[in-house]
Amino acid sequence: MEQIVADLFPNTQVPYPVILARMVGAILFGAAIGAEREYRDHAAGLRTHILVALAACVFALLALESVHMASFSDEQVRIDPLRVVEAVTAGVAFLAAGMIVFSRGEVRGLTTGAGMWLAGAVGLSVGLGYWFIGFFATLACFIVLFILGKFETRLGVGSSKEEEDK
Template structure:
């Protein structure tokens, strides 16, 4: 029984409270990014962005920890944490591409897809311990989506009216 309990909490390079803080941070920052998409009633909203950021964070933590695992310390085993970053980038890009639709001469979902990709990057940053990068990227995203979005809103409304008149 003791061995089973020990398996639930293996020795880690990053302490468990820090791992928990990184995961909570990814959830919160992903929520900030997804909030605007949710507010505008887009398909990939709050939950999607949270899950993308959290999953990227978990992959980053696992990449960090795998380098230090006892069973993988053999010289014949090559672990490259950069491959995890590449895999997360490709995986999130695949999800984001699914959000992009070309319909009636207009591209839709591009900003949502870009937001999902950024949520993945923020999750990776926080998961790797680069909190400042994650916070600043989220702040920049907030400014772009909310403030720049407000500036573009009148233009979008006039485009929608023109398309409705056709």
């Protein structure tokens, strides 16, 4: 029985309560970004942004832990956690690009795609333990999407009216 528990919960560099807190943080920050998109009734809304942020967080945690795994301690094996960041960036950019549509001479979905990309960055930040960066990026995203979006709508200018509200 002890071996089963040890296999299910191997020793980690980052303690399990911290891992859980980082994953919950990624969920909350991703939700904050996605809530604005959901409010505007876009395809990539609350759930999508939560999943992007959480996935990025999990990849970041795995990158941190993989550096310390005994099975990777051989000199022949070289672990580069930066590759995980690059892979998450490329993967989320691919998802975000799928949100962008060019139709009738207009670009739509660009802001939603950028929000998904930022959700990935926020997830990586929290997963790597950089809570302040993740929080500030989420706050800045909220200001840009919600507050500036409202301001542009009132003025009748900007990308929020031309790109997103159709």
